[in-house]
Amino acid sequence: MMLALARRLRAAGVLGINRRNADFIAAWNPRHRYPLVDDKLLTKQLAIQAGIAVPELYGVIEIEHQIRELAGLLEQHGEFVIKPAHGSGGIGILVITGRIRKLFRKASGDFITQEELDHHISNTLSGLFSLGGAQDKALIEARVHFDPVFEAVTYQGVPDVRIIVFRGVPVMAMVRLPTRASDGRANLHQGAIGAGVDMATGRTLTAVCGNDVVTEHPDTHQPVTGVEIPNWQVLLGIAARCHDLTQLGYVGVDLVLDRIRGPLMLELNARPGLNIQIANRCGLLTRLEVVEREIGSLSTIDDRVVFAMRQFGIN
């Protein structure tokens, strides 16, 4: 029975972890390129050089000593985001949406003190949130004011768009919508909603929350299907360029839509997760195989974007 299920999954082109690791990550992502995406500071600098828009960087805390200067650094910013440079899976990201007297308001509405903020950064520096527990840096950057298009289907936090890019061709995308359960974070592990995206139009398809299929946002009760992402082709173009930037063959590009600045690149992931398949109700493998066959004829970024929209759209 299990063999039959495995065969059906294979027929549906579903990509498993082992296969992703062996045939795509190990095969197409050269090890020495990892630091470019594992260190968010490096990624940011790289993107700025290449002219890709990113959230503005307010400052970097690299050693414990600098935490004392934190209060001064933050003085002029009412809202900001603190991120570990080497974090993964959204762990250790703290979003501050405002301040009242000496307290900082988190995206969830809870308040924390300056002391707790310092402690969070100190934890970040000592590697609590980094892969393998190595020394880390804390980035302080501008909070994104997301485009109103997702207003109705977001509970706090910032929705983002994850696009898987294989050898420069965007192959699959999803929108991640924070929920009350995810504490404002756009991470599927933590309870955010993942909605598949039609590659041709940028319109959302079905959505999953955890392992359940949902049609409306659990907190706002608005339909999550059929929301159209503006400037879809531009987003695909940025995603495709991120491949050229890093030379990673199999990469997940996380983008946000800022109300004013438009699409911003948040971070890159050299080991993007497989949940995107569930959100799209579609296997990745088939699309990856199509790219492997056709890649020879796709040289420019525009070629690849147009190819992706034509090839992987729903009808």
Place this chain on the structure above:
Amino acid sequence: MSNRHVYVLAALLVAAGLGLFLYKTVRLDFPLSPEVASNAWEVEVKVEFETHGNPVRAELRVPASRGPLPILNEYFVSRGFGLTTTRTENQRLAIWSRSRPEGLQTLYYRALVEMRPTADQAGPGRAPELEKPDLKGADLVAAGAILDEAQQKSADLDTLVAQLAQRFENRSAQDQNIALLLDRHSSARERVERIVEILGLADYPARSMHGIHLAQVGRGSAELSHWLEVWDRDRWRAYDGATGATGDMGDYLIFWRGPGQLVHVDGGDRLSWTMTTEPVQMGGLTAAASRERLFSPDLWAYSLSNLPLATQNVYRVLLLIPVGAFVILVMRNIVGFKTFGTFMPVLIALAFRETHLLAGIILFSVLITLGLSIRFYLDRLKLLLVPRLAAVLIVVILLMLTVSVISHRLGIESGLSVALFPMVILTMTIERMSVVWEERGPREAVQEGVGSLFTATLAFAAMSSTQLNHLITTFPELLLVLLAATLLLGRYSGYRLLELRRFKVLAGGAG
């Protein structure tokens, strides 16, 4: 990376591992299961004689070391004598010599002989040349008559030998032919030699054998007993010289074949010898290891059993870690279980070996639960990472001490074994679990904790199987096979079992 490279490498590893394994099991008879105990006998020959200042040369016929009953170990003990050994097809001679010894001399030969139930003692060999017996005149006539009579009453070689042996053994006073060949007080040895001669007349190459039945000697002076071997078409067949019965020689240890005495001394007198045997129980493994030394000295010199005992014990544990690691590999990459840390469950499983499973699981859960609550409390103090880890470590050790003391008071001795858990591992587990708890919620944290514990239990089950234990410590080369399997699994890119459930929704619909 091409799969073929991995396949070839894996095939080579399997071939090497299994090859050595088969050599040791088939050729050296290494026991496959731990229970097989091997019977062994210690045989001692003590030779005494007087000397008077002349050069002395003493010969002792000793068993062939690689005979049907293998000599696992032997010692030649003497004082002031030089020793050489020589061997021919029929005998192996130990020769002691000394230029001018005075007084009573004592020489010892001691051997550890293994009893192997399957030992086929006679069996094939080179076809011998037929030596016509040196019989003349009346002897020849008498022997011919005995042979004719025996041949008339027999159908084949077995019955012929039996007829002859019985005729000599149950001689009647009236049997003139026998009386002619053997005098009344003839020894068992002489009877066997006569039978050999008569068989020679019938064109059967035959030879006498001289040795002892290990089980029948016991303590005290042993009598040699005599068998004979007859070449039958393509193989030697053995017969008991006294009864003429054929077949299994069992515990018969052959000292030499054909003519000659057990001991011969030039330059000494008042020669006497005694032979004693004593049963020795030894583990099948010890016997096999000794056999390895005997048959493949090079292999033995580089084998585990040659290490000091303390080091061997360390390796007995170390060699099991790959087995545990393999279990983890299967559970994570094939089944898709989540565990804390990659090999943490192996270390927990190692601790289970000492604490026993149930007590281990309970202790582990108790410690982790207590540790977690302390860790959550410490979290409120806003400590830095390293001091917090150190604090948790200290708390863990205090907890371990408390558990030990309390369980001892309550008379639960298994609580003492908590000290065997690797505390750094416990600390890291608590830390990691609390982070997962905070970041991903209690469900995921408990899931990973239970996953780790379950995997550790499986690894423990594999590592504590006595059969597996025995196989790995006896045949470390099997790790090559394990390595090959690991390499192959390393190229496994199919679905994990739990992924089947995760992606189940995708199986039917879109494609």
